[in-house]
Amino acid sequence: MLEAGAPDITPLGDAALVVRSPLARELLASLTGRPLPGVREAVPALGVLTVLYDPLTVGPEELTAALAWRLSGLEAQSENTGRTLTLPVTFGGPDLAWCAERVGLDVPGLVRALCGLTLEVAFLGFTPGFAFLTGLPEGLRMPRLDTPCERVPAGSVALGGPWAGVYPRETPGGWRIVGHTDAVLFDVARADPVLWRAGDRVRFENVSELDG
Amino acid sequence: MVESPSLTVERPGLLTTVQDAGRRSRALGVPEGGAADPVARRLANALVGNSADAAGLELTLSGPTLRFHADALISLCGAPFEARLDGGPFPLWRAVPIRAGQTLSILGTGRGARAFLAVRGGLDGQEAFGSRSTDLRTGFGGLEGRALRAGDRLFCFVRPHAKPLRAFINPDLQTPTGPNFVLRALPTPEATPDLLAALCGPTLTVSGQADRMGVRLSESVPTPHDPTRISFPNPPGAVQLPPDGRPILLLPDAGTHGGYLTPLVVASVDCPALGQLRPGDRVRFQVVTVREAHGALRARERSLRAVEAALSWWYMRK
Numbered sequence: 001m002l003e004a005g006a007p008d009i010t011p012l013g014d015a016a017l018v019v020r021s022p023l024a025r026e027l028l029a030s031l032t033g034r035p036l037p038g039v040r041e042a043v044p045a046l047g048v049l050t051v052l053y054d055p056l057t058v059g060p061e062e063l064t065a066a067l068a069w070r071l072s073g074l075e076a077q078s079e080n081t082g083r084t085l086t087l088p089v090t091f092g093g094p095d096l097a098w099c100a101e102r103v104g105l106d107v108p109g110l111v112r113a114l115c116g117l118t119l120e121v122a123f124l125g126f127t128p129g130f131a132f133l134t135g136l137p138e139g140l141r142m143p144r145l146d147t148p149c150e151r152v153p154a155g156s157v158a159l160g161g162p163w164a165g166v167y168p169r170e171t172p173g174g175w176r177i178v179g180h181t182d183a184v185l186f187d188v189a190r191a192d193p194v195l196w197r198a199g200d201r202v203r204f205e206n207v208s209e210l211d212g
Numbered sequence: 213m214v215e216s217p218s219l220t221v222e223r224p225g226l227l228t229t230v231q232d233a234g235r236r237s238r239a240l241g242v243p244e245g246g247a248a249d250p251v252a253r254r255l256a257n258a259l260v261g262n263s264a265d266a267a268g269l270e271l272t273l274s275g276p277t278l279r280f281h282a283d284a285l286i287s288l289c290g291a292p293f294e295a296r297l298d299g300g301p302f303p304l305w306r307a308v309p310i311r312a313g314q315t316l317s318i319l320g321t322g323r324g325a326r327a328f329l330a331v332r333g334g335l336d337g338q339e340a341f342g343s344r345s346t347d348l349r350t351g352f353g354g355l356e357g358r359a360l361r362a363g364d365r366l367f368c369f370v371r372p373h374a375k376p377l378r379a380f381i382n383p384d385l386q387t388p389t390g391p392n393f394v395l396r397a398l399p400t401p402e403a404t405p406d407l408l409a410a411l412c413g414p415t416l417t418v419s420g421q422a423d424r425m426g427v428r429l430s431e432s433v434p435t436p437h438d439p440t441r442i443s444f445p446n447p448p449g450a451v452q453l454p455p456d457g458r459p460i461l462l463l464p465d466a467g468t469h470g471g472y473l474t475p476l477v478v479a480s481v482d483c484p485a486l487g488q489l490r491p492g493d494r495v496r497f498q499v500v501t502v503r504e505a506h507g508a509l510r511a512r513e514r515s516l517r518a519v520e521a522a523l524s525w526w527y528m529r530k
Contacts (some may be wrong), residue, residue: 014398028239041239044239050445055510126443127349188350193240194242
């Protein structure tokens with residue numbers, strides 16, 4: 001058991017530390033603003049920050065202490081400083097009807113429920129431009145496919161476990177596809193190649209009728 | 213104005229890409245990229261007086277044929293590829309002067325998988341997230357985000373000509389090229405005693421599924437199924453176990469996050485060796501402590517930096 005207040009920081013290999021903390025996101029912001037010596041990159045996931053370090057510059061004990069010290073001075077950011085993005089979605093993915101039936105709604109009902117949510121970018125990862133969107137209520141969570149699809153088309157809007165997400169490009173994928181967006185999530189030619197950032201709020205806008 | 217030196221690709225080889233030291237944008241979901249054997253990249257660059265992170269060409273299993281349109285100073289480091297300059301012998305691990313009009317033909321290698329070709333001045337290429345490395349999966353960086361094709365033209369940055377150094381690199385510094393590898397590795401909190409015994413006892417074989425994203429091993433180890441495991445950042449050198457139990461060793465183009473069990477992470481000192489694994493090679497994992505891993509890394513880094521400093525001194529003096 002951890003002592004009360006002792007941060008949970010564990011090694012992962014010989015060049016990474018894993019920080020598990022409700023303040024993971026605040027720690028990332030702090031490290032981005034004021035980098036610690038020897039830290040190559042800090043990579044977030046849900047309630048986790050993986051800190052990749054250069055063992056030739058800093059030792060794991062020294063870095064653990066520095067991270068613990070940094071954490072002790074942080075406070076939870078109650079205010080979300082992210083932007084709100086609206087994502088135009090054409091609903092009608094291959095799994096839409098299956099998902100609606102599972103939650104006991106008709107298709108328009110599920111679409112209304114999804115468009116009524118404010119999701120949040122928890123973290124980015126998997127492939128450039130892919131965002132793990134959190135905020136699905138328990139009733140709208142979908143089990144992942146038993147066998148992942150070899151090719152999920154780019155722009156697919158999908159639900160998997162506690163997450164919603166959009167596939168930036170054609171990849172294999174194991175989530176339930178409920179729609180499609182034309183929004184360009186990743187374009188290396190843009191000044192800001194990735195559309196969203198952790199902390200941004202996302203709303204789906206139903207544009208299905210406009211097309212039909 | 214000085215025209216940038218250039219070269220034409222006459223034959224692309226199996227998979228030849230522009231690579232440098234890679235990028236640090238994992239938090240945006242962008243893979244690290246970069247030369248899969250960074251030791252070969254550093255030494256090749258040092259031999260021609262480049263900074264360690266200059267972009268060059270990474271060759272895979274079978275190399276390209278390149279025609280040079282200007283005098284150049286080049287070096288080829290990595291797996292023992294057979295190479296010919298205008299039909300004559302071309303030595304690896306040396307700085308070699310090239311005259312305009314000459315053709316370098318790089319054939320195959322009997323051991324290892326990759327080599328790095330450095331050109332004095334460094335290659336130009338599309339820069340994205342601070343690196344010119346080619347990301348094949350998403351298609352950006354380097355040359356249009358793709359592998360070289362016949363007819364492509366590559367440009368280098370202009371650097372004053374330099375007299376090539378007549379030194380050679382101590383072979384002890386070279387990344388091992390198999391066919392038998394011992395990979396030092398560190399267990400993670402996901403490593404159960406059973407998993408460790410299954411992974412670290414036997415000799416395992418590299419399967420035909422080996423690319424810049426990862427190398428799959430042929431043997432299957434009994435894998436506990438954990439459907440609740442959530443996606444988690446992948447450190448470099450992670451050894452993942454998908455539900456079928458055939459381990460995947462992650463290379464520089466691997467996705468930034470993964471949902472598979474990760475019982476081992478290859479020690480930093482042995483990550484360059486992952487870039488030299490080829491189908492049929494035999495791999496054994498050897499558990500080491502963090503202290504041992506760092507000791508080995510520091511020892512190699514001392515030698516590498518000594519070579520880089522000596523070569524840099526040669527090119528700086530006048």
